[in-house]
Amino acid sequence: AFSLIRTHYLYTLATDLQHTAALLRLEAGPLLDGDPAALQERVRAWGGQVRARITLVDAEGRVLADSEADPATMENHRSRPEVHRALAGEVGRDVRASHTVGREMLYVAVPARRAGGAPVAIRMSLFLSDIEHLLGNLRQHILAGALAAAVLASLGAFLLAQHLARPGGALAAAARELAEGRFGARLFLRRRDELQG
Numbered sequence: 001a002f003s004l005i006r007t008h009y010l011y012t013l014a015t016d017l018q019h020t021a022a023l024l025r026l027e028a029g030p031l032l033d034g035d036p037a038a039l040q041e042r043v044r045a046w047g048g049q050v051r052a053r054i055t056l057v058d059a060e061g062r063v064l065a066d067s068e069a070d071p072a073t074m075e076n077h078r079s080r081p082e083v084h085r086a087l088a089g090e091v092g093r094d095v096r097a098s099h100t101v102g103r104e105m106l107y108v109a110v111p112a113r114r115a116g117g118a119p120v121a122i123r124m125s126l127f128l129s130d131i132e133h134l135l136g137n138l139r140q141h142i143l144a145g146a147l148a149a150a151v152l153a154s155l156g157a158f159l160l161a162q163h164l165a166r167p168g169g170a171l172a173a174a175a176r177e178l179a180e181g182r183f184g185a186r187l188f189l190r191r192r193d194e195l196q197g
Helices: 002-031 036-050 081-087 128-179
Strands: 053-058 063-066 092-097 104-113 119-127
Touching: 002 036, 002 053, 002 092, 002 104, 002 119, 002 128, 036 053, 036 063, 053 081, 081 092, 081 104, 081 119, 104 128, 119 128
Parallel strands: none
Antiparallel strands: 053 063, 053 119, 092 104, 104 119
């Protein structure tokens, strides 16, 4: 159950990132062919507003702007699965450790175009450590609920076993008395089942 919840949660987050990136595409379009410093400054501001990392990558895989790192120091991104798909005109998604910051992240990239038609990938990403913290709390609640259900089920099973075993115990006690020669033993059953019949 937890695995299904985690998968659904990641899918929901990825969809939200995709929609946010699609909105940023409208804002970023006019800046893609302008001043690189202005683009970098705007991307940093957007990253703070949406609380996600934003990376813009050109058709050659060069990082044009990044909300958390200096694009000049970043390696070529063309081989990243989500970037490769976005540069091919599709939405790309992936979960892996970041080469830049060394932490596991959820990546979503959407295609965009420069004024001349050259493709650009707009990539959004979130640290999975933040997601895993939320999912860890959810896991604790699921385990606590499962433990409570197990305790209640065990208690119910014990009480049911006691209820079912009581007539059998009375029958065994009466049989022992008869076997010892005490023929005055009496057995009173208040149930209408196979023991009384």
